[in-house]
Amino acid sequence: MSKTSTHGKHGDFAIEAKGLVKRFKSGKAFIEVLKGVDFDARHGDLTMVMGPSGSGKSTLIAALSGLLRPEEGRVDTLDVDDLWKLSSGKIDKFRLDHCGFIFQGFNLFPALTALQQVEVVLKFQGLSKGDAKRQATATLKEVGLGNRLGQRPSALSGGEKQRVAIARCLAKNPQILFADEPTSALDGENGQIVIRLLRRAATEHGAAVICVTHDPRLEEWADRVIKIEDGVIIDDQRRTPNPDATLASH
């Protein structure tokens, strides 16, 4: 597996998964949460995965990103054939090098300033102190937090915290960006800022952005909407996104 910072061309596959099956033990029985799911996502696309609670969305993301081993199926991603055939150390390295994650709960370190939250990830990736600071500052400015660099999470609003989490993710310029309910804890205005940043990551950086959501209003920004129900993909539609759409307040 070669480490590369070059993104695939818009339209190239970033992920192709086939026949994913995931079961969990429930008492003496097993429940099948993914029932042979085929899934793909392309560079430059904001692909939205929608479905009711418990339909398997988060499990799918976890299986695609090397976080949760499926019982059956394969995931081909970037230059890796069959991600789940790699050692767990190589899977972790793949995730670190190429994937970004944004979750509902922000997952920020309470003791670190906004700038440090982003710097830490870049230093971990091997950037020098100076380069990490420059890149972290630039990305925080890009998400509109240039004046909040020195604040810790306790001094930031929910929307600002989510933007720090996005800056942390974007700063490493991931080829694949997984977002799980990124706007659900936010009001309309902040939700709009966040979905626009995800849209830009796809359009301007060529990332394959995969966004799990309950919120049908986010469809406006999507290139593709995939619906999953009870562990089965029931619908898959391409559409033309409207990057200037507005998200009304809840």
Ligand SMILES: Nc1ncnc2c1ncn2[C@@H]1O[C@H](COP(=O)(O)OP(=O)(O)OP(=O)(O)O)[C@@H](O)[C@H]1O
């Ligand atoms: N570690 C686990 N052990 C047992 N069951 C699990 C585990 N993780 C998920 N499940 C079950 O798998 C099903 C699908 O869960 P998943 O989190 O993928 O759904 P989801 O579509 O993301 O739901 P939500 O929108 O509520 O987050 C649920 O019934 C859940 O209870």
